[in-house]
């Protein structure tokens with residue numbers, strides 16, 4: 001894992017001191033809210049409905065047990081005993097007082113964390129595949145490149161006042177678990193015919209008000225050109241991105257309006273001037289960063305299969321969890337474990353202080369000290385010996401976090417929505433909870449199979465509704481909540497955007513509506529092997545519309 | 557009918573301007589503006605609150621009276637007055653003597 005060097009330590013510490021001073025001056029009335037707001041946002045402090053909210057960066061979703069323990073400590077000491085893991089692989093605390101924030105930031109700095117660039121029109125936390133370094137289908141760990149991008153983009157003077165916020169995601173695997181095509185820049189790490197590492201580069205993806213799927217502008221960018229090429233993209237964006245209209249300011253609009261090919265040509269032209277500059281990464285620098293991410297030494301642990309076989313016979317609960325929440329590791333003696341933060345009827349992504357500490361303990365004892373946050377709002381232990389799976393499972397059962405629902409319909413993504421968020425139009429959490437309860441039976445969930453259900457409380461789409469197999473968007477209509485349903489979205493290597501079905505549903509109708517959709521799928525699927533998304537792609541929206549709105553007048 | 561609401565600067569707590577003057581952390585005792593003139597006065601109080609660095613994001617919000625109780629028209633404001641609807645153990649609704657059903 002990346003460790004701060006002296007420079008990083010000094011820098012983060014001085015930022016904490018600077019913000020402490022700014023908060024003191026604000027509280028003393030020496031600076032106005034208009035002066036202070038941009039300063040607090042630069043340090044991740046938002047004002048929400050009930051209180052301030054602090055968004056803490058978790059670079060590429062990687063945490064050590066020490067860091068997770070600190071998040072638990074912060075939740076207990078300064079908040080109301082919990083935090084919310086987000087679709088940006090970050091964590092948000094919902095109740096800090098402004099006067100406590102400097103102390104929280106100092107605590108974070110002591111474990112090499114901060115809240116810088118979790119807001120504002122800058123390059124945000126670079127996200128990555130949550131199974132990075134463990135996945136069996138990966139050519140190389142994408143996180144060293146995410147770290148290189150993080151260092152380059154942190155307080156980069158040229159890219160601190162972009163037309164709009166900017167998001168980058170990286171994966172090194174065949175299966176895209178990082179949703180790279182929904183980001184401003186999506187990087188797919190791969191090898192060319194000569195076995196050299198480089199990236200397929202996608203640009204102009206995004207969700208929000210105008211969702212767009214990123215377009216590929218380069219098939220293979222040698223790794224040493226990562227920063228020169230990224231700089232070229234940023235320069236074209238910085239020059240031509242629209243600053244006159246907030247809603248048209250994201251890179252996706254520029255790429256769409258320019259055309260991906262023409263945009264790609266502009267980037268290539270800019271890049272010609274940069275490719276051999278000091279931005280070209282020396283091989284030794286890349287390998288130095290690589291070394292930080294060297295996988296833990298995984299000792300041979302033969303006998304794991306036998307242990308798992310026996311434990312499976314012994315405990316149905318373990319068997320169910322094993323089937324759903326355990327993923328193949330590149331080392332056959334090991335596995336990656338998904339810790340579901342989606343207990344039936346619970347708020348997606350919320351985690352309490354003691355469980356956070358208990359997970360940190362488990363990671364320290366049985367998982368090489370590493371935890372990941374997934375953009376699907378779960379936690380992951382990327383390296384667990386198969387022989388230890390039962391022990392990890394039992395540890396999770398003790399803290400109530402062994403819900404075996406990864407990738408099933410109750411593994412719902414939901415943003416905070418109107419229960420917390422100042423921008424929201426409708427609640428998301430309550431809808432998620434109601435759906436989770438409705439589909440709570442594991443047998444039923446397994447019959448339904450893989451189904452990505454994603455809910456946002458407003459058009460900003462933090463809950464990724466555009467790319468849910470079933471997506472739900474909360475809107476406000478005549479002062480009441482209304483939920484639009486869209487189908488057919490997907491955020492993997494076959495990224496697609498969902499299509500709105502028809503009129504929306506009220507809070508007390510939406511659960512039934514989703515159930516109707518699911519029942520329709522079960523009726524029309526060819527067999528159990530045909531997933532929801534595949535069935536939808538085969539038959540389109542009609543049968544679902546028919547089931548939902550039959551008998552209602554429908555305009556063309 | 558409108559009332560004046562804001563968030564307290566130091567801790568972000570949702571507050572309302574009280575009929576007795578001053579900012580209070582429950583909606584019950586908020587001063588109600590019943591005409592344009594009273595609205596303008598409350599609006600001025602909000603602006604002064606910002607200048608005095610007591611509160612931030614001051615605004616007037618529409619309310620109704622329900623059995624004498626102040627109920628904001630928008631769900632957003634009802635949730636601000638009560639707390640998260642999925643966590644009735646948190647926020648103002650969890651405080652003794654407070655009952656506020658948001659939804």
Ligand code: SF4
Pocket residue numbers: 415416417418421422423424425456457458459460461462463
């Ligand atoms: S999607 Fe909207 S409601 Fe949900 S967290 Fe984002 S801004 Fe808030």
